[in-house]
Amino acid sequence: MSLVVYMAAFLFALAALLLRRPRTTPPTPLTVPTRVAVFLGALCFFCSAPATLAEVNDVTGIPNVGAPLTYSVISAYSCSLIILLIHWRGGPDAQIRRMVGMAAAVYGTLIVAIIVLFSLADAETERLSDLDTYYANTPYMREMIILYLMGHLASTIVLSAVCLKWARDEVTGLLRVGLWLILVGLLLDVLGFELTKVTAVVARWFGYNLDVLSTSVAPPAASFGALICSSGFVLPRLASATAAERQSLSNYRALQPLWFAVKSVATAPKAEPTWWHLWWQLPSSRLYRLEANIRDALLQLTAHFNYRVGETTYAAAVERGESEETARTVSEEAMIIDGIRRASGVGDGPADPPDKFRITIDLVDLASAVNRAGETSPEQVRTQ
Known part of the structure; x- marks a missing residue:
């Protein structure tokens, strides 16, 4: 009994x-x-x-x-x-x-x-x-x-x-x-x-x-x-x-291209946890860790940004009739993608980082934009 x-x-x-x-x-x-x-x-x-x-x-x-x-x-x-x-x-x-x-x-x-x-x-x-x-x-x-x-x-x-x-x-x-x-x-x-x-x-x-x-x-x-x-x-x-x-697992997978793009070009990327540290964690915990690592890497890449790229993209979006919110999103995407490209050694022109930078864009949307821009190929990302 x-x-x-x-x-x-x-x-x-x-x-x-x-x-x-x-x-x-x-x-x-x-x-x-x-x-x-x-x-x-x-x-x-x-x-x-x-x-x-x-x-x-x-x-x-x-x-x-x-x-x-x-x-x-x-x-x-x-x-x-x-x-x-x-x-x-x-x-x-x-x-x-x-x-x-x-x-x-x-x-x-x-x-x-x-x-x-x-x-x-x-x-x-x-x-x-x-x-x-x-x-x-x-x-x-x-x-x-x-x-x-x-x-x-x-x-x-x-x-x-x-x-x-x-x-x-x-x-x-x-x-x-x-x-x-x-x-x-x-x-x-x-x-x-x-x-x-x-x-x-x-x-x-x-x-x-x-x-x-x-x-x-x-x-x-x-x-x-x-x-x-x-x-x-x-x-x-x-x-x-x-x-x-x-949903957390779906977002985790969607962010993998972005992490692949930034982890090798950041000045001091965090070490990824080994599989035996991850197997028991819930997808939400994995997503939390991945998002934190991506945001840290993006802040480390600020020195490679050129704020003029963002301004030019913003002006072009407004001219096309996009809303201010959409224009800000695409301008931030463009500046980040340009910074990743320049940090990896495949971008042209000098960097001109903004005085202040704060990540406002949704990381999943950014990962999709990076993927469309072709920043996730090993040849581009790993070139130093």
Whole structure:
């Protein structure tokens, strides 16, 4: 049983790592809530594994202390899903803060109550897999078990109602797919975890033994349902992140001709990272490094520029009827391409660099212009 639960925890932790925000991407209101929810999901499974419970009990010297720890994490996970849903829905900042504060206050109180009830209970016999049913009739333990089950059920009902409304009326595309995955996961959670746990506990109240529902049915159902539910939260964000990384990879490839043109003629080009430094990096990280190297190389080439080339190109563009923005772009392209040519030894005339130079042109557009100008052939670039 511990192996299955640890595998679920590992998959959650892996999802949290995959959701890390590239350093070039600005944070969004969903960044922190998404990662916190996925991390707490992983922590739920890790804490609930019998091997973890036994270790926690041994280390603390308190029998069954792993139970309130696990129930508290489950309650925190339920709260995090509601908070994530609040951020996902959006709205005025004041309203979001108020709703998040209410959810945190309710589940914070629930966690405190779980801890207090456990401290008042008499639970000296260690139970690693059937604690809910074994202590179903024990004062304070009984209330603690009911409390965490009701808290988890409440979050499930709220999530189900809101997700069902959105999935039917308000969203489309991957967000809608994500909502239906959440609903499927919640259904598995209600039927496979909540219903079986409650049934087994209530059976104990009336003198029956249905512990198998709690010990053998509920854990795998909860694992499977939580994985599906969390995938619904992750899918829209992961899809958008994948699209962004795909665009970064496209830009990275588009900038290769420009880097090839400037790296050999710059006065002090930065050393390129070796393949074993790059294979594990996301395309956005590679793009960030490449853009920085290109900009450094272009600034080093300023001494080879001739500002008159830019002025002449700008005047010609304006005369053709181009807008001022387009004229500035083509003039900057012309000056940079002329500077690269002169630095490589194939350009004519002396350099006359501008007093001040700032790169304003989009590097992908510049790479395309350099490529059209034929600056990427090895014979031209490598001639010193």
